[in-house]
Amino acid sequence: MEQVNKILEQKAVRITPMRQLLLEYFLQNNGAFGLMELENAFPKSDRITMYRTLKTFEEKGLIHGINNGASEIKYALCREHCSPIHHIDQHPHFQCEQCRQITCINSQVIPKMELPKGYVQKEMTMMIKGVCPNCQG
Ligand SMILES: [Zn+2]
Ligand SMILES: [Zn+2]
Numbered sequence: 001m002e003q004v005n006k007i008l009e010q011k012a013v014r015i016t017p018m019r020q021l022l023l024e025y026f027l028q029n030n031g032a033f034g035l036m037e038l039e040n041a042f043p044k045s046d047r048i049t050m051y052r053t054l055k056t057f058e059e060k061g062l063i064h065g066i067n068n069g070a071s072e073i074k075y076a077l078c079r080e081h082c083s084p085i086h087h088i089d090q091h092p093h094f095q096c097e098q099c100r101q102i103t104c105i106n107s108q109v110i111p112k113m114e115l116p117k118g119y120v121q122k123e124m125t126m127m128i129k130g131v132c133p134n135c136q137g
């Protein structure tokens with residue numbers, strides 16, 4: 001919990017029980033989670049508060065959203081250098097076709113693309129699909 005409070009303070013996020021709860025969950029369970037999974041993990045918690053907490057975390061540079069092409073956005077922890085003004089999450093994501101788990105591939109950077117004239121890039125996502133180490137063998 002000490003670590004949780006420290007991170008919240010660092011990112012200038014006011015400490016509330018829900019924020020502590022969710023951040024601790026992200027820290028303990030390495031991976032990406034959608035609102036539905038978090039609801040299942042904390043069935044007694046209020047859905048709206050949970051949703052707002054995710055939005056606050058995203059705005060403050062604590063977590064980043066991952067669009068896997070499905071309807072639900074998943075969230076994963078940012079690395080330390082993300083800030084409210086600037087998210088630096090230009091890494092690919094890996095989705096396992098068997099357990100559906102999404103992982104940040106932080107060791108890689110999405111390569112820059114040359115766009116045709118007149119196209120302004122806002123963001124780029126890269127989703128790699130395959131089989132994760134847990135599902136092999
Ligand atoms: Zn970020
Ligand atoms: Zn897997």
Ligand SMILES: [Zn+2]
Pocket residue numbers: 064066076089091092093103104105
């Ligand atoms: Zn990521």
